Amino acid sequence: MNELRIFAPATIANVSCGFDALGLCLDTVGDEMVIRKTDEKGIKISKLVGQDLPVETEKNVAGVAGMAMLNKLHISHGFEIEIYKNIKAGSGIGSSAASSAGTVWAMNELLGKPFSAKELVPFAMQGEKLASGTAHADNVAPALIGGFTLVRSYKPLDIIKIPTPDELYATVIHPQIEVKTSDSRSVLKENITLKKSIIQTGNLGGLISGLYTSDYNLIGRSLHDEIVEPLRSILIPGFNEVKENAIECGALGAGISGSGPSIFALSKGEKMAENVAYVMSETFKKLNIDYDVHVSKINTNGCRII
Numbered sequence: 569m570n571e572l573r574i575f576a577p578a579t580i581a582n583v584s585c586g587f588d589a590l591g592l593c594l595d596t597v598g599d600e601m602v603i604r605k606t607d608e609k610g611i612k613i614s615k616l617v618g619q620d621l622p623v624e625t626e627k628n629v630a631g632v633a634g635m636a637m638l639n640k641l642h643i644s645h646g647f648e649i650e651i652y653k654n655i656k657a658g659s660g661i662g663s664s665a666a667s668s669a670g671t672v673w674a675m676n677e678l679l680g681k682p683f684s685a686k687e688l689v690p691f692a693m694q695g696e697k698l699a700s701g702t703a704h705a706d707n708v709a710p711a712l713i714g715g716f717t718l719v720r721s722y723k724p725l726d727i728i729k730i731p732t733p734d735e736l737y738a739t740v741i742h743p744q745i746e747v748k749t750s751d752s753r754s755v756l757k758e759n760i761t762l763k764k765s766i767i768q769t770g771n772l773g774g775l776i777s778g779l780y781t782s783d784y785n786l787i788g789r790s791l792h793d794e795i796v797e798p799l800r801s802i803l804i805p806g807f808n809e810v811k812e813n814a815i816e817c818g819a820l821g822a823g824i825s826g827s828g829p830s831i832f833a834l835s836k837g838e839k840m841a842e843n844v845a846y847v848m849s850e851t852f853k854k855l856n857i858d859y860d861v862h863v864s865k866i867n868t869n870g871c872r873i874i
């Protein structure tokens with residue numbers, strides 16, 4: 569096998585109460601990539617379709633993640649990558665993570681799986697470091713491992729896969745507004761109060777417990793973010809209305825996807841997730857804001873061959 573075409577999934581990081589720790593993998597939103605072995609050493613991005621992104625190996629997250637993996641291997645050949653982007657960069661659903669994770673996942677398949685999915689995470693994290701300055705794992709871990717993942721610790725890296733209830737669906741809406749990453753970072757505060765930390769800990773514990781026991785009501789009660797959402801949501805016009813309308817319609821909960829501006833909701837059942845997509849869309853329509861909306865089952869496997 570010298571060539572693979574793969575689906576590299578979009579992901580939702582944070583999931584309300586799990587800031588920088590929790591992430592989930594989507595099934596119907598993602599990029600396609602073709603990875604093939606070449607005689608030439610190194611990584612070459614031979615095609616990039618759908619987004620205006622750099623193709624130089626050291627400027628594209630796919631090249632950086634792939635090189636991080638190659639540097640750990642002693643092989644005499646290299647890889648060529650074609651990237652077909654469906655996920656818009658900066659949308660908050662892990663655009664860079666899809667390319668980083670997809671590259672190392674496909675290379676690993678072509679090499680006969682020398683690494684486990686968890687062992688691939690540090691390579692993909694190097695791509696994230698290029699995109700955002702920090703080697704975070706909350707998008708690449710679910711893209712590689714599937715389902716919900718928890719980054720319990722970075723030093724040492726400890727990633728835990730959390731079970732996904734069968735009927736859990738995500739709705740994600742991407743309003744076509746630009747939120748500068750620098751702004752979404754600068755609104756964050758260095759310190760939080762003990763009171764907020766206690767509320768957040770309770771909710772994160774509740775969410776994890778609800779996922780393990782398929783307790784949809786508990787999942788809904790726990791989808792709250794005391795710390796980041798109140799600060800970041802100011803940057804997303806219509807956020808409060810979209811969230812309130814989604815919950816009123818029957819979503820278990822809703823919040824900011826990653827650093828935004830996408831907003832996600834979780835629902836029990838596909839029908840409800842579709843209804844939620846409708847009310848979220850109507851809210852942005854009334855505000856005259858264009859949007860892309862997606863409904864997706866949670867993808868429990870991560871990247872896959874197509």
Ligand code: ADP
Binds near residue numbers: 627629658660662
């Ligand atoms: P999101 O908000 O969707 O998570 P990212 O954090 O993934 O967005 O950031 C996208 C950034 O990464 C952009 O600055 C973009 O130029 C850079 N980048 C480099 N290579 C890629 C790639 N292959 N796919 C997407 N973004 C890339």
